[in-house]
Amino acid sequence: MTTHANDLAVDVRGLCKRYGDVTAVDGLDLGIRRGEVFGLLGPNGAGKSTTVEILQGNRSRDGGEVSVLGADPATATRAWRSRVGIVWQDESAPAELTVRETVRHFARYYPRPRDPEEVIRLVGLQAKADSRIKGLSGGQRRRLDVALGVIGDPDLLLLDExxxxxxxxARHRFWDLIRLLADEGTTILLTTHYLEEAEALAGRLAVVAQGRVVAEGSPAGLRLRHGGEATVSWTEPDGSPRAERTATPTRTVGALMSRFDGEIPGLTVTRPTLEDVYLRLTGQEAVR
Known part of the structure; x- marks a missing residue:
């Protein structure tokens, strides 16, 4: 394991998981610091959900070392499980209960839960607190799933899309909740297909493809290292549009300034976005 393992809420080295002849996770390495929001990105089938399930202790692994909050999830105790919250892709709440009944019921599973009324308010379900779950919209049910993930006041929160x-x-309200939990010291692992969401919330990201981490760093750092060239566009005096891809856009703009008297017509400098970087790293750039 890593030299500074005590600084890590999640420390994974060489994680492997196979389903028959299919390798879902292939030697994945991951280190998540205590108290940070960490984003795990990758296309469907990249191994993200399998990794989250292993971290939570709900799925066995075929190889590698895993430490979560100082314990191996495969052999962790009930006390350890009470420190880990999770929001799965699939809904988990019983349809016949009301929102308030469900949140209060789940709170009893934990030794030091958050106040159920506070959690209902945090996820924006006050108006639906006495509504049965079967009558909620899909988005409202997802908000309830988030409430059940945080009701135990976890040290680590695993969020799978x-x-x-x-x-x-509702998405922006959820972002505010994640920022609040992070400010309180909760470690958060987020998997999402919304690149805007990952960039808004995560201090660091890992991009996973074919069961391996292919790049890791801050959103800005990933753009800088893997984004490629910027595009400088402008309009010539005869009205024709021009564009040039360059690794030195400031130099290109400087050269244009010497050709134009005053403003450069139609000048734009477009740098690669996180989405551009993601598509390139996961081999999807050509099908965009």
Missing amino acids: PTTGFDPA
Whole structure:
């Protein structure tokens, strides 16, 4: 394991998981510091959900070393499980209970839960607190799943595509909740297909392809290292549009300034986005 293992909430080395002839996770390495929000990105089938399931102790592994909050999830105790919250892709709440009944019921599973009324408010379900779950919309059910993931006041929160089905307002409310939990010291692992969400929340990201981490770093650092060239666009005096891809856009703009008297018509400098980087790293750039 790593030299500074005590600084890591999650320390994974050489993780492997196979399903018959299919290798879902192939020697994956991952280190998540205590108190940080960490994003795990990758296409469907890259091994993200399998990795999260292994970290939570719900799936066995075929190889590698895993430490989560100082314990191996495969042999961890009930006390350890109470320190880990999770929001799965699939709904888990009983349909016949109300929101309030469900949150209060799940709170009894934990030694030091958050206040159920506070959690209902945090996920924006106050108006639906006495509604039965079967009558909620898909987005409201996902908000309830988030409530059940945080009710135990976990030290580590695992979020597997938690905002699927959220409208924009609900998604931003969820982001505020994640920032609040991070400010309180909760370590958060987030898998998501929303690149904007990953960039808004995560201090560091890992991009996974074919069961391996292919790049890791801050969103800005990934763009800088893997983004490639910028595009400088402008309009010539005869009205024709021009564009040039360059690794030195400032130098290109400087050269254009010497050719134009005053403003450069139609000048734009477009740098690669996190989405561009993600598509390149996962081999999907050509099919964009």
